[in-house]
Amino acid sequence: MTTWIINASRWSAEAGGLEVAHVRIEEGIIAEWRTGEAAPDTSGAETIDARGKLISPGLIDMHVHLREPGFEYKETIASGTESAAKGGFTVIAPMPNTRPVMDTQETISLVLDKAKTEGVVRVLPYAAITKNELGRELTDFPALKEAGAIGFTDDGVGVQNAQMMKNAMALAKSLDMPVIAHCEDDTLVEGAAVTEGEFARKHGLKGIPNESEAIHVGRDILLSEATGVHYHVCHVSTEQSIRLIRLGKSVGVNVTSEVCPHHLILSDEDIPDSMDANWKMNPPLRTPKDVEACIQALEDGTIDIIVTDHAPHSEEEKARGMERAPFGIVGFETAFPLLYTKFVRTGRWSLDFLLRRMTSDPARVFRLPYGTLEQGAPADLTLIDLENEREVDPATFLTKGRNTPFAGWKLYGWPSMTMVGGKVVWTEENGINR
Numbered sequence: 321m322t323t324w325i326i327n328a329s330r331w332s333a334e335a336g337g338l339e340v341a342h343v344r345i346e347e348g349i350i351a352e353w354r355t356g357e358a359a360p361d362t363s364g365a366e367t368i369d370a371r372g373k374l375i376s377p378g379l380i381d382m383h384v385h386l387r388e389p390g391f392e393y394k395e396t397i398a399s400g401t402e403s404a405a406k407g408g409f410t411v412i413a414p415m416p417n418t419r420p421v422m423d424t425q426e427t428i429s430l431v432l433d434k435a436k437t438e439g440v441v442r443v444l445p446y447a448a449i450t451k452n453e454l455g456r457e458l459t460d461f462p463a464l465k466e467a468g469a470i471g472f473t474d475d476g477v478g479v480q481n482a483q484m485m486k487n488a489m490a491l492a493k494s495l496d497m498p499v500i501a502h503c504e505d506d507t508l509v510e511g512a513a514v515t516e517g518e519f520a521r522k523h524g525l526k527g528i529p530n531e532s533e534a535i536h537v538g539r540d541i542l543l544s545e546a547t548g549v550h551y552h553v554c555h556v557s558t559e560q561s562i563r564l565i566r567l568g569k570s571v572g573v574n575v576t577s578e579v580c581p582h583h584l585i586l587s588d589e590d591i592p593d594s595m596d597a598n599w600k601m602n603p604p605l606r607t608p609k610d611v612e613a614c615i616q617a618l619e620d621g622t623i624d625i626i627v628t629d630h631a632p633h634s635e636e637e638k639a640r641g642m643e644r645a646p647f648g649i650v651g652f653e654t655a656f657p658l659l660y661t662k663f664v665r666t667g668r669w670s671l672d673f674l675l676r677r678m679t680s681d682p683a684r685v686f687r688l689p690y691g692t693l694e695q696g697a698p699a700d701l702t703l704i705d706l707e708n709e710r711e712v713d714p715a716t717f718l719t720k721g722r723n724t725p726f727a728g729w730k731l732y733g734w735p736s737m738t739m740v741g742g743k744v745v746w747t748e749e750n751g752i753n754r
Contacts, residue, residue: 322346322365323742328375328703330355330693331672338671341375345699348742353695368744370703373736374671377679377691378410378441378700379656383475383500383554383578383627385648386412386443389430390419395632395720397431400652401439403630403719405746407652408735410441410700411682411690412630416448417476423448423459428467440745440752441738442690442700446500449474449488455481461491470686473500475554478536480506485540489547498550498686503536503561504602513643515604517588523595525643528604534560541568541575552685553577555629557603559613566622576685578627579614581658582649586725587611597638597645599725601631604647618677619669625682628655632721650721654712656704658726660733671706703737705748710734718752 323345330341332355342360344352354360381404387395404412414431416422422431428445435443447469451457453476461472472492478501479485485501492499509528514520516527537553541564544551553565556577568575582601587608591599599605617623631648638645656678663669683691690700712729714722736748746752 323368324360324362324365325368325370325375325701326359326362328370328373330375331675333672338374343375345742348699350693350695350697350699368737372705372707373703374706375693376408376675376702376704377693378702378738378740379408379678380411380682380688380691381409381628381630381652381655382413382625382682382686384412384414384630384652385417385632386414387632388418388434389427393720394634396438397434397443398438399718399720400630400632401435401441401443402746402752403650403652403717404441405738405752406718406735407654408656408702408704408738409652410702410738410740411444411688412441413444413446413470415473415475416446417453421448421452422446423451423453425463425467428464428469432468440754441740444470446471446473446475448472449479449499450484453477455479455484458484458488458491461495461497465495465497471498471500471552473502473554475500475502478502478504478506482539482543486543486547489543489549489551493547493549498552500552500554501536501540502554503533503540505532505535508532513600513604514591515588515606517607519588519591530558530560530606530610533558533603534564537561538564541565541573544568544575545571545573548574550574550576555580555583555603555627556614556617556623557583557606557610559610562613562617562622566617569622576624577622578625579618579623580627580629581651581655582725583614584611584618585658585662595642596725597640597642598649598723600642600645600647601629601649602647624685626655626659626677628652630719632719633723635722638723649723649725650717650719652719653717654724654726654731656735657731657733658729660706661731665732699739699742701739702735704733705736706733708732708734708736
């Protein structure tokens with residue numbers, strides 16, 4: 321089947337800005353681009369008029385939580401992928417901290433099979449480093465790779481034993497697979513809900529210190545240097561971690577890293593005195609100094625990519641309050657508008673910079689055949705209305721989670737259509753298309 325998307329605005333490095341472009345899609349592949357105001361003859365083809373919309377490679381999110389199996393009351397593969405599509409994402413990578421943990425071929429296969437039958441975007445699962453994410457025994461890495469896992473992580477908890485992590489890295493290296501690390505020293509965080517900072521002091525709360533993250537980052541960079549593995553740091557949030565990553569890169573260690581929108585936009589000083597647990601996430605919101613360090617690190621390439629760490633919870637769980645509620649916020653449906661409004665419309669970033677950090681850069685880091693508009697690539701595409709201003713309304717989310725600190729924010733740059741492999745899976749007008 322032939323599909324034409326006409327009159328779209330495409331970012332062009334050669335033009336140094338946006339140009340009018342038309343793309344022909346054949347059998348799920350980008351077959352041809354034409355530029356200029358004159359639209360091509362689209363007789364006999366399905367035609368999508370994208371006038372006034374930006375056309376982008378489908379967004380890629382390499383750190384998400386779909387909750388299934390085990391926590392379907394929070395999210396399912398169906399609802400999570402629908403939410404991702406609405407947010408403009410075409411590729412997502414779910415973490416293995418489900419129940420059962422994704423630590424066997426059977427659980428990886430279950431997720432992949434459900435994603436194929438019930439999902440609407442591409443789902444690339446990680447497998448656990450240790451059985452049940454308990455840090456005591458390595459999983460069967462070769463079998464998990466064969467089942468379809470794209471990397472190994474115990475996200476949700478840090479691997480506390482250095483020898484265990486070194487063994488994991490050596491095994492992953494032998495399989496040419498990455499190790500993705502949630503960096504957290506458990507001895508420094510027990511019983512804490514927010515960062516050591518102004519909010520914790522004001523409310524008499526135990527704080528999570530920056531070094532709880534950075535200690536593991538430094539340790540693991542040394543272990544990565546020793547083993548040669550591709551080591552990827554999850555949700556960087558502290559200035560100390562950034563210094564260590566920058567040093568590791570400067571001496572040739574194969575270390576990459578990611579940051580979330582909330583760690584680029586919010587600090588602990590923004591948390592309301594109401595103790596609303598929709599502001600509770602792990603890593604926690606850090607100090608303004610850390611926020612600026614994260615922004616600068618993303619800008620200079622120390623941090624490679626942007627992820628959401630989409631982490632839905634039920635309203636009942638989040639109603640337990642700051643100290644007792646689980647960590648995590650949802651992110652799929654607000655990520656691009658937040659970053660576009662905060663950084664592109666204010667002139668700090670170019671549109672091209674933001675798009676690369678959410679498309680081609682994650683594809684590069686994880687060696688994926690997506691994140692590009694080149695001829696011959698899979699037709700994973702997102703249309704975005706850069707001039708559409710809308711208020712964040714959790715009641716309209718497709719995710720089961722409503723846990724966001726951004727409710728009521730007025731943002732620009734909302735996705736209007738998402739296409740995966742040449743198939744339109746979501747539009748603003750008609751919703752999800754299965």
